[in-house]
Amino acid sequence: MRPSDRLGRLPGYPLADLPARKRELIAKGVDVIDLGAGDADYPPPAEVIEALRRAAGETALSKYGFQQGNPEFRRAAVAWMQRRFGLTFDPTTEILPLIGSKEGLSHLPLAVLNPGDLAVVPEPGYQAYLGGTVLAGGTPVIYPLTPRTRYLVELEELGEETLRRIRLVYLNYPNNPTAAIAPREYLERTVALCRRRDIVLAYDNPYCDLTFDGYRAPSIFEIDGAREVAVEFFSLSKSFSMTGWRLGWAAAERSLITALTRVKSYVDTGPWLAVQQAGAYALDHADRLMAPNVAELSRRRDAGVGALREAGFACESPSATMYLWVPLPAEIASAEFGRRALEQQGVVVLPGSAFGAGGEGFFRIALTVGPDRLREGVRRLGQILRSSRAA
Ligand SMILES: Cc1ncc(COP(=O)(O)O)c(C=O)c1O
Numbered sequence: 001m002r003p004s005d006r007l008g009r010l011p012g013y014p015l016a017d018l019p020a021r022k023r024e025l026i027a028k029g030v031d032v033i034d035l036g037a038g039d040a041d042y043p044p045p046a047e048v049i050e051a052l053r054r055a056a057g058e059t060a061l062s063k064y065g066f067q068q069g070n071p072e073f074r075r076a077a078v079a080w081m082q083r084r085f086g087l088t089f090d091p092t093t094e095i096l097p098l099i100g101s102k103e104g105l106s107h108l109p110l111a112v113l114n115p116g117d118l119a120v121v122p123e124p125g126y127q128a129y130l131g132g133t134v135l136a137g138g139t140p141v142i143y144p145l146t147p148r149t150r151y152l153v154e155l156e157e158l159g160e161e162t163l164r165r166i167r168l169v170y171l172n173y174p175n176n177p178t179a180a181i182a183p184r185e186y187l188e189r190t191v192a193l194c195r196r197r198d199i200v201l202a203y204d205n206p207y208c209d210l211t212f213d214g215y216r217a218p219s220i221f222e223i224d225g226a227r228e229v230a231v232e233f234f235s236l237s238k239s240f241s242m243t244g245w246r247l248g249w250a251a252a253e254r255s256l257i258t259a260l261t262r263v264k265s266y267v268d269t270g271p272w273l274a275v276q277q278a279g280a281y282a283l284d285h286a287d288r289l290m291a292p293n294v295a296e297l298s299r300r301r302d303a304g305v306g307a308l309r310e311a312g313f314a315c316e317s318p319s320a321t322m323y324l325w326v327p328l329p330a331e332i333a334s335a336e337f338g339r340r341a342l343e344q345q346g347v348v349v350l351p352g353s354a355f356g357a358g359g360e361g362f363f364r365i366a367l368t369v370g371p372d373r374l375r376e377g378v379r380r381l382g383q384i385l386r387s388s389r390a391a
Contacts, residue, residue, distance in 0.1 A: 009134050011356075018348060025346060033377035035365045036348035038176065038322055042296065044242045044282075045289040051281035052245075055274035065270040067261045069097040076280035077234070077249050084208075084286075085219040093254045096261055099271045101206055101235040101248035104260065105170070106132035107267065108231065108250075111259035112168055112200050113138040120169040122153050124177050124355030124362075126204065129170040141166065144358035151180035155193050163197055172204040174217050174320030177355055177364040181215065181320050187223045194229040200256070201226070206235035206248070207321045209290055212298045215319040221251070231256045238322060239290050240282050247271050247279045296370075297322055303371035304378060311382025312389075324365040328352075332388050334363050345380035 018036055025032050043049070055061050061070070074091035081087045089095055098104040106128040109119060115137035121129045123142045133140045141162060145151040153171060155163065171190070173182035194201045203220035211217050220230045231252035237243040250260060264270070271279075282289060301317065304324050308315040315326045328337055334351035341347045341363075350366075352359030367374065 006135055006137065010131060021342065022348060025342070030346040032346045032348065033369060033373055033380070034348040035368055035374070035377055036350055038238065038366045038368070039243045040238075040241050040293070040297070040322060040366075040368050041370070042241050042293060044240055044245070045285075047285065047289065048240060048242070048278050048282045052274060052278035055277035058274070058277075061273040061277055063273065065097075065273040065276065067096065067265050067270055068092075069270045070273045070276035070280070072280040073097055073247075073249075073276035073283075076283040077251070080283040080286060081219065081251065085222055087219060087221050089251055090254075094251060094257055096250045096257050096264070097271055097276055098233070098248040098250060099268060100237060100243075100246040101204065101233040101250075102126075102128045103246075103268070104233055104248065104250045104264075105129065105202065105204055106135070107263050108200075108202055108260060109133045109136035109138050109168060110263045111256075114167075117167040118162065118165045120153060120155065120158070120166055122170060122172070122175075123357065124352055124359030125170070126172060126176055127355075129202075129204075130356070133168070138168070142356065142358065145175070145178055145180070146358070151175055151178040152182060152186050153190075155190060166197065166199050168200045168202060169194065170202045170204060171220075174207040174211065174318075176207065176321060177323050177350070177352070177359065177362075178325045179318035179321045179323050181217065181318075184218065184223070187218070187220065191220070191223045191226045191229065195225050199229065201230040203230050203232045205232055206238050208234070209239045209286070210294060210297055210322055211320040212294070212301065213319055217320055227253050231260070236279050236282055239286070239293070241293060242279075242282070245275050245279070247275050297367050299371055300367040300369075300374055304365060304367060304374045307375040307378035308365075308381075311378055312385050313378075313382070322367045324367070325352075325362050326365060327362055329385070329388070330361070332385075334360055337363055337384060340384050341381055345384060347377045347380050349381065 078089045078091045109132045119133040119138045121140040208217040220226045235248035305317045334353045338351035350364045352362035
């Protein structure tokens with residue numbers, strides 16, 4: 001089989017080989033600590049599991065959901081956005097249930113790009129932005145996220161020639177993998193630029209509720225004028241530890257939602273209606289159900305940051321997400337560090353380069369395990385640092 005040219009333009013998916021290698025090591029008796037994928041070890045809330053159990057018994061919820069999906073989920077999503085951000089959305093025309101937000105993020109370019117159109121893809125960043133753009137025949141404009149701009153995408157830097165051709169920009173704050181957050185002033189000028197230039201702003205917001213120390217992450221729609229240009233993606237994956245359930249939604253004004261709905265109606269039939277029913281329960285009780293997870297992540301963050309500093313890494317304490325983005329000394333390439341972490345120490349971390357060349361010089365720790373296990377994992381990583389320095 002000869003794969004398509006489009007497929008050939010995509011790099012290998014960074015997490016693809018990890019599960020197999022991890023299984024091999026475990027089979028050999030290695031005590032593997034997996035700080036790789038953003039998938040915490042704690043379960044979904046028991047009440048949400050119970051809601052799914054009930055919903056699974058309802059025959060009507062075992063039928064095709066189509067894009068309309070479960071009206072309960074649409075209701076709960078807009079009610080949550082009202083409570084959480086003070087925003088009003090129409091549940092039938094301005095919301096679209098997604099099979100996880102990744103699905104919507106990667107299908108969006110099919111709805112808004114013509115072949116050759118430019119889309120701004122932050123790097124390091126979530127792979128669905130690049131994948132969706134390339135598979136839709138668009139041309140990615142890679143923007144490196146670095147400490148220089150506090151990991152913000154400064155669109156003006158791209159220059160007039162490029163700016164004129166951009167149709168889509170992906171932004172993700174609180175950010176994976178850098179854990180950066182976006183100041184309001186930044187969001188205001190970015191929305192203003194997108195309005196001036198007629199650029200669709202895809203605001204990927206799955207970590208908006210994983211915030212610490214009183215920080216509150218906004219919706220892009222809190223910014224004046226955002227409704228003219230933005231589509232926002234939300235997910236139940238991280239807030240409720242429901243990654244495998246595959247449930248999220250997009251919110252935008254009607255024409256954007258209609259376009260994405262049309263794409264999806266040709267390629268999928270929406271999330272399982274029973275999962276949507278349970279998702280509605282989760283959103284209706286979000287504050288109470290999320291609180292223990294957020295408190296636990298905050299403990300893990302403190303344990304991880306403390307252990308990293310003790311082990312000789314320079315690491316800032318982030319105010320959101322479930323990640324630590326850790327700089328490496330210049331003499332250690334991130335892929336080599338990730339390889340040694342796994343093969344010599346039995347610790348899975350993601351090298352920055354796995355998120356694109358722009359991530360070189362860093363590695364990412366996901367706060368997937370409890371504080372003690374995290375400290376042990378970081379202690380092992382410290383040994384690699386010491387042996388590299390000694391060499
Ligand atoms: C930035 C970002 N966006 C989207 C997603 C996808 O989440 P979902 O499980 O809703 O597809 C992830 C998952 O890791 C992510 O990190």
